[in-house]
Each structure stands twice: as C-alpha cells, then as structure tokens.
Amino acid sequence: MTLKKRRVKLEDIARKLHISIATVSRALDKSPRVKISTREKVFKTAKEMGYMPNQIAKSLSSGKTNIIGVIIPRYDEPFFIEVCRGIDQYASEQNYKILISSSRNSYEFERENLISFERGIVDGIILSPTHETEIFTHIKSIINKGIPVVLFDNIRQKVSGADHVLIDDKKASFKAVEFLIEKGKKKIAFIGGIKEKKVFQDRFKGYLEAMKKHNIPIHDELILHCQSLDREFEDIEIQKFLKRVPIEPDAIFTCTDNYGLLTMKTLLKLGYNIPEDVAVIGFGDLGLGDVFVPSLTCVSQPSFEMGKKVAELLINQLNEANDIKHLKKIVKLKTVLVQRDST
Amino acid sequence: MTLKKRRVKLEDIARKLHISIATVSRALDKSPRVKISTREKVFKTAKEMGYMPNQIAKSLSSGKTNIIGVIIPRYDEPFFIEVCRGIDQYASEQNYKILISSSRNSYEFERENLISFERGIVDGIILSPTHETEIFTHIKSIINKGIPVVLFDNIRQKVSGADHVLIDDKKASFKAVEFLIEKGKKKIAFIGGIKEKKVFQDRFKGYLEAMKKHNIPIHDELILHCQSLDREFEDIEIQKFLKRVPIEPDAIFTCTDNYGLLTMKTLLKLGYNIPEDVAVIGFGDLGLGDVFVPSLTCVSQPSFEMGKKVAELLINQLNEANDIKHLKKIVKLKTVLVQRDST
DNA sequence: CTGTTAGCGCTTTCAA
DNA sequence: TTGAAAGCGCTAACAG
Numbered sequence: 001m002t003l004k005k006r007r008v009k010l011e012d013i014a015r016k017l018h019i020s021i022a023t024v025s026r027a028l029d030k031s032p033r034v035k036i037s038t039r040e041k042v043f044k045t046a047k048e049m050g051y052m053p054n055q056i057a058k059s060l061s062s063g064k065t066n067i068i069g070v071i072i073p074r075y076d077e078p079f080f081i082e083v084c085r086g087i088d089q090y091a092s093e094q095n096y097k098i099l100i101s102s103s104r105n106s107y108e109f110e111r112e113n114l115i116s117f118e119r120g121i122v123d124g125i126i127l128s129p130t131h132e133t134e135i136f137t138h139i140k141s142i143i144n145k146g147i148p149v150v151l152f153d154n155i156r157q158k159v160s161g162a163d164h165v166l167i168d169d170k171k172a173s174f175k176a177v178e179f180l181i182e183k184g185k186k187k188i189a190f191i192g193g194i195k196e197k198k199v200f201q202d203r204f205k206g207y208l209e210a211m212k213k214h215n216i217p218i219h220d221e222l223i224l225h226c227q228s229l230d231r232e233f234e235d236i237e238i239q240k241f242l243k244r245v246p247i248e249p250d251a252i253f254t255c256t257d258n259y260g261l262l263t264m265k266t267l268l269k270l271g272y273n274i275p276e277d278v279a280v281i282g283f284g285d286l287g288l289g290d291v292f293v294p295s296l297t298c299v300s301q302p303s304f305e306m307g308k309k310v311a312e313l314l315i316n317q318l319n320e321a322n323d324i325k326h327l328k329k330i331v332k333l334k335t336v337l338v339q340r341d342s343t
Numbered sequence: 344m345t346l347k348k349r350r351v352k353l354e355d356i357a358r359k360l361h362i363s364i365a366t367v368s369r370a371l372d373k374s375p376r377v378k379i380s381t382r383e384k385v386f387k388t389a390k391e392m393g394y395m396p397n398q399i400a401k402s403l404s405s406g407k408t409n410i411i412g413v414i415i416p417r418y419d420e421p422f423f424i425e426v427c428r429g430i431d432q433y434a435s436e437q438n439y440k441i442l443i444s445s446s447r448n449s450y451e452f453e454r455e456n457l458i459s460f461e462r463g464i465v466d467g468i469i470l471s472p473t474h475e476t477e478i479f480t481h482i483k484s485i486i487n488k489g490i491p492v493v494l495f496d497n498i499r500q501k502v503s504g505a506d507h508v509l510i511d512d513k514k515a516s517f518k519a520v521e522f523l524i525e526k527g528k529k530k531i532a533f534i535g536g537i538k539e540k541k542v543f544q545d546r547f548k549g550y551l552e553a554m555k556k557h558n559i560p561i562h563d564e565l566i567l568h569c570q571s572l573d574r575e576f577e578d579i580e581i582q583k584f585l586k587r588v589p590i591e592p593d594a595i596f597t598c599t600d601n602y603g604l605l606t607m608k609t610l611l612k613l614g615y616n617i618p619e620d621v622a623v624i625g626f627g628d629l630g631l632g633d634v635f636v637p638s639l640t641c642v643s644q645p646s647f648e649m650g651k652k653v654a655e656l657l658i659n660q661l662n663e664a665n666d667i668k669h670l671k672k673i674v675k676l677k678t679v680l681v682q683r684d685s686t
Numbered sequence: 687c688t689g690t691t692a693g694c695g696c697t698t699t700c701a702a
Numbered sequence: 703t704t705g706a707a708a709g710c711g712c713t714a715a716c717a718g
Contacts, residue, residue, distance in 0.1 A: 007488075009711055021689090021711090021712080022688075022690075022713085022714085023688055023689075025712065026714095033687060033688085034687070034688080052461050052462055053711090053712080054403075054710085054711050056402045056403045056464065056710085056711080057463075057712045058712055060711080060712075061693080061711075061712045062712080065399065065464075076428065076630075081418060081419075084418065092444070097464075098444075099410070099440055099441070101435070115395075116440070120395075120398050120400075120695095121440075145350070264636075287574060288631060291578075291601075292608070292635060293636070352695055354695080362704075363705045364696080364697095365698080365704075365707090366704055366705070368696065369697090372697090377704080378703060381703080399695080400710090401697080403695080403696075403697095404695075404709080404710055405698095463711095
C-alpha cells in the first residue's frame with residue numbers, strides 16, 4: 001500500500017519551495033545569511049516532508065564524523081566500562097558519539113582496530129594499550145596522519161604527540177601497603193596481574209618499596225603474579241596460591257578489586273577471619289567492594305573521571321586549529337585509599 | 344620537516360599507474376573484471392603509497408556503513424554489558440562495528456538516540472526499551488523508513504516489523520519460587536524493581552503464581568518493589584525494607600543479582616544465617632554471585648548468548664533483499680536455575 | 687540574501 | 703579488460 005519511499009533530501013525541499021539547495025542547507029544551519037522568513041518556510045517544509053539529514057554525506061563533505069573511537073583491552077572489566085561511561089558522558093554533551101571496540105588483550109587486534117578506525121570513520125581515538133603492546137609504531141603512525149589520540153591507563157611508553165591520562169600506580173600501592181604496615185602487619189602478601197602489564201609492574205614496585213622502606217623482609221612465597229586473562233582462571237590461581245602458601249600472611253595487597261574479592265572468598269572458605277587473621281586490600285573501587293561482607297578496603301581509582309578527562313583532552317585536540325601544534329599533556333589523576341572492613 | 348601530507352586516494356594510485364580510477368577501485372575489490380597483472384600492480388602501488396580507503400566515501404556511495412547502533416537503558420548494569428559483548432562478538436565476525444549509546448532510563452533519550460541513528464550512520468538498530476517506554480511509535484517510524492530493528496529484554500509491547508529476543512521472565516521466576524517452596528520455605532519475600540518495567544512485572548507474576556499454586560498466603564509486607572534507578576539507593580531501599588519487615592521471611596526471591604547480593608549483605612549484617620534462616624535467590628547470573636560468601640543461587644539468564652542472537656537476527660535482516668518481506672521472529676532463550684550456597 | 691558550481695572519495699553503470 | 707562519467711547528499715567558495 002505504502003509507496004516505495006525514498007529519503008527526503010535537500011533537493012526535494014528546494015524544489016518544493018523553488019529555491020536552491022544551498023539556501024535550504026544554509027537555512028537549516030540557521031545561517032544569518034538567509035532571510036528569516038525563508039528559514040521559517042524551509043523549517044516548516046522540512047518538517048512536513050519528514051526531512052532527516054544524511055550524516056554520511058555531511059561527514060564526507062565536512063570531513064568530520066563526530067564519532068570518537070575507543071579501544072579498550074576488554075569489556076569484562078568494570079574499570080574499562082566505567083571509563084567508557086565517563087567518555088560517553090562528556091562526549092555526548094559535546095555532541096559526539098563513541099564507537100567502542102575491544103582489543104581482546106591482543107596487540108594484533110589493537111592494531112587492526114586502529115587501522116579500521118584510520119579508514120576515516122572516527123575523528124579521534126582513545127586507546128588503552130594491552131599488556132602485549134610493546135611497540136607503539138601503530139599509534140605513532142595514526143598520529144602522523146593527523147588523527148588526534150589520547151592514551152590512558154596502561155602506558156608502557158610515552159608516545160609523543162598523544163595526550164596521556166593515568167594514575168600514579170606505584171605511589172598508590174606504596175601507600176596502601178604502608179597503611180597495612182602501620183596497622184602492624186608484617187607478613188604482607190602481594191597478588192598482582194600479568195607481569196607484562198605496566199600498571200601491575202608499578203603496583204608491584206610500590207609494594208616492594210613500602211616493604212623496603214620499613215625494613216620488612218620480602219618473601220617470594222608471598223608473591224603471586226596471576227597470569228590469567230580470564231575471570232574463572234583468576235579464581236583458580238588465587239585459590240591454589242592461598243591454599244599452598246607456606247607462610248601464613250597477615251595481610252594481602254591485591255592489584256584489582258576482583259583479586260581482592262576472590263582472595264576474601266577463599267580466605268573465608270578456609271576459615272580465616274578478615275581482618276583479624278588476614279587483612280585484604282583491593283584496587284579500583286568499582287562498586288562491588290562495599291557489597292561484599294566484609295566490605296573491601298581498596299585504592300579508589302577515579303575511573304569515571306578518567307573517562308571524562310580523556311574525552312575532554314581528545315575533544316580539545318579536535319577543536320584546535322590543525323596547524324597549531326598541540327602541547328601534549330600528561331594528566332595524573334589522584335587516588336584515595338578507601339578504608340572499609342577488610343583491614 | 345615532514346610535508347603536509349594529504350591522504351592517498353584512488354586517484355593518486357590511478358595517476359601513478361596511468362590507469363583509471365574505476366580500474367583501481369575494481370582491482371582493490373578483487374573484481375574478476377580486472378587483469379590479474381593489473382590487480383597486482385595496483386595492490387603493490389597502493390601499499391607503497393600507504394593507501395587507506397575512505398570509509399565515509401564508501402558508505403555514501405554504497406549506502407552501507409557496516410555499523411550497528413545499540414541503545415541500552417544504562418551502562419552500569421552488567422547484563423547490558425554482557426549483551427553488548429555478545430553483540431560485538433558476532434558483529435565483528437561479520438565485519439560490523441557497534442555504536443553504543445545509553446538512553447539513561449529515559450524515553451526521551453531513547454527517542455533522541457533513535458533519531459540520531461536515523462541520520463544514516465548505522466545500518467540497523469538493536470534496542471532494549473526503557474521502563475518509561477510505553478509508546479512505540481518512534482520505533483515503528485524507524486522501521487517504516489526501512490531500517491532493520493531488533494528489540495531485546497524489556498519489551499512491553501510487540502512491535503510488528505522488528506525481531507524480538509527475550510526470556511520467559513514469568514516462568515523463570517515461577518520456577519525459582521517453586522524451588523524455594525519445595526525446600527519447605529513458606530514465608531517467601533519478593534524484592535523486585537520498578538513496577539513500570541515489564542520484566543519486573545513478569546517476574547512478580549511468576550512469584551504470585553507459584554505462591555498461589557501451592558496455596559501459600561501472600562503478605563504485602565513481604566513484597567518490595569525498588570523504585571531506585573541507582574545502585575546506591577537500591578542498597579538503602581533494601582536495607583530499610585529488611586530492617587522493618589514485620590514478618591521474618593524464611594526466603595527471599597529477588598529480581599536481579601544485585602538485589603540478591605545487597606539482600607545477603609544486609610541479612611548477614613543483621614545476623615541471619617544464609618541459607619539456614621533465610622534463603623536468597625537472585626536473577627541474572629552475572630559473575631558476582633559465585634564470588635560472594637555464601638555464593639548466590641540464581642536464575643541464570645544467557646546474556647552473552649542473547650547478544651549474539653540479537654546481532655545475528657539484525658545482520659540477517661541486513662542481508663536480506665530489501666523487497667523480501669522479512670518474517671519477524673520472536674526468540675525466547677532458555678534460563679536455568681543455578682543452585683549455589685544461598686539456598 | 688540567494689544561486690551556481692565545484693568538490694568530498696568512492697561505486698557503478700554504460701560504452702568501448 | 704578498461705575508461706568515462708554520473709551519481710551518493712551535502713558543504714562552501716564564489717558570484718551576483
């Protein structure tokens with residue numbers, strides 16, 4: 001019954017009103033170079049005809065898509081989701097949409113994603129490098145093509161030409177461990193993530209430094225670097241570690257909230273009291289720590305804020321004149337130790 | 344030092360090789376209508392010159408962006424993230440990218456998002472309606488313009504012309520409650536979400552039916568419909584409810600995992616034993632239930648699978664010839680009751 | 687204030 | 703097997 005409907009375009013409005021396409025375009029842009037009465041006529045007709053601008057045509061012609069590409073290592077990590085929320089919040093205020101893709105913890109995927117973004121679908125890119133990412137030529141190459149880039153979180157190497165947003169992982173973990181020491185803990189275990197990941201390396205360094213500063217001997221048996229990239233296996237690794245650890249720790253500093261929760265779970269099942277027998281600290285503060293019983297003390301990382309900041313920096317770059325050489329920034333966000341029942 | 348570099352385009356390759364743009368385009372497409380030797384030359388030159396196709400131009404010309412728009416009510420709900428993961432998984436296999444936006448639990452935002460997608464940036468749309476969404480004209484209007492749509496999860500009203508993916512909420516909760524009854528529980532409380540949301544309505548119906556079937560009296564005092572849309576307030580509402588409930592329940596059926604966890608937290612703090620004094624069931628099975636101590640029994644909803652299914656249906660629609668009238672499908676996915684320590 | 691016109695970079699007929 | 707040329711729908715420079 002309904003006729004085959006072609007999309008209404010500027011030309012249709014122009015023809016109907018016996019004016020030029022350019023005038024219609026300008027009228028819809030509310031350009032001051034169009035008589036108000038004409039503008040009104042155009043708006044009215046556009047509405048009547050159900051006109052909807054074609055974003056693709058606009059983009060081709062203007063060279064701007066108003067889309068930001070975001071590449072994160074994985075979806076199933078609340079930290080990245082929080083950051084994306086922050087990005088989305090800021091971006092949508094500025095009339096940008098975000099295209100998220102996951103590099104699945106793989107350098108190759110990260111590279112592929114970047115290349116597919118290079119095809120012009122995004123105006124700029126926000127990226128959190130995977131643990132595998134050692135070489136940054138793929139990123140530099142994007143920057144060289146004039147596409148703005150902002151990096152966040154796990155940055156093994158500074159990339160000139162990109163903004164960076166991060167926290168001071170070493171300092172944060174140093175303070176957390178020191179806090180345990182000040183509580184009188186001596187046998188402090190460390191549970192970290194894959195060694196290759198910069199953030200985990202730094203958190204480990206903070207642990208070591210705090211121990212050293214207070215002259216507490218470091219036992220290798222009390223140190224675990226989880227190698228899993230999968231939630232299920234993390235659980236198994238941690239259980240195995242805790243069941244076999246030769247020295248009973250009186251505190252455990254863990255590098256993510258999830259490690260912290262898994263640690264508490266296993267400790268409780270093994271019959272330990274938290275925090276009396278063993279204190280536990282997590283890292284992240286992603287909303288689950290205060291649901292668990294006992295609630296988890298942790299380093300609170302401003303994930304949402306980080307997302308907003310990252311988006312802000314990118315959009316600033318986008319708004320700069322192309323020829324003005326942007327002074328790239330390195331922004332460090334503050335962390336706080338949130339004390340709850342596990343310490 | 345570096346020259347102002349313009350992007351390499353087909354024309355540049357064509358000129359260098361003294362052939363036409365059309366031939367270059369066809370060669371890169373591996374069209375059989377191009378001599379193999381020409382194709383090879385083109386590929387070689389394209390690589391040398393660092394050619395990168397312009398996706399926007401391609402899209403304008405082909406009418407296809409290979410982007411799927413996804414609209415979810417909120418980001419901070421693991422269920423939606425899992426679904427998005429599933430969508431992304433299937434979509435990326437089929438060479439689609441996804442553009443996610445949140446309707447922030449608001450009908451108005453949902454509508455706006457839809458309209459912005461209508462501007463041609465996406466080939467099709469996946470949408471999970473908010474609790475506020477009562478009218479579906481905005482969705483129908485999209486469908487009428489020929490844009491494929493798939494709906495999932497909270498569908499108050501079937502929309503002809505769209506595929507639907509859901510679970511049988513009523514049956515799932517019926518079975519869960521019946522399970523509690525069979526365990527000998529009599530004073531079963533219900534904690535649900537906003538009354539306006541179809542899924543919560545159905546889960547409530549399942550509860551009522553199970554109680555009725557087994558002739559167990561229903562006490563209004565044992566029923567809570569959380570009205571919060573915010574994690575923090577959910578916690579407060581549940582605490583208040585549990586502290587004031589006049590009849591002590593011996594079991595609590597809750598409509599999300601988060602409600603279940605919050606419920607357990609509060610019960611533990613009030614000194615109850617789980618499951619001896621009170622059993623608790625959640626809904627969702629989103630990875631936290633088995634970390635908590637005690638672990639949470641829950642209705643397991645196949646979120647990731649749902650995402651894959653939804654993407655599959657959408658891409659099927661996209662692949663159909665435009666004139667073939669697609670028979671819209673309603674897919675119901677199975678749920679399972681996962682028994683853990685809280686019952 | 688309005689119109690004409692030349693692109694944006696690619697695809698795709700139609701012709702050769 | 704290749705090329706010329708007409709779009710895709712919109713923007714923007716230029717002219718009037």
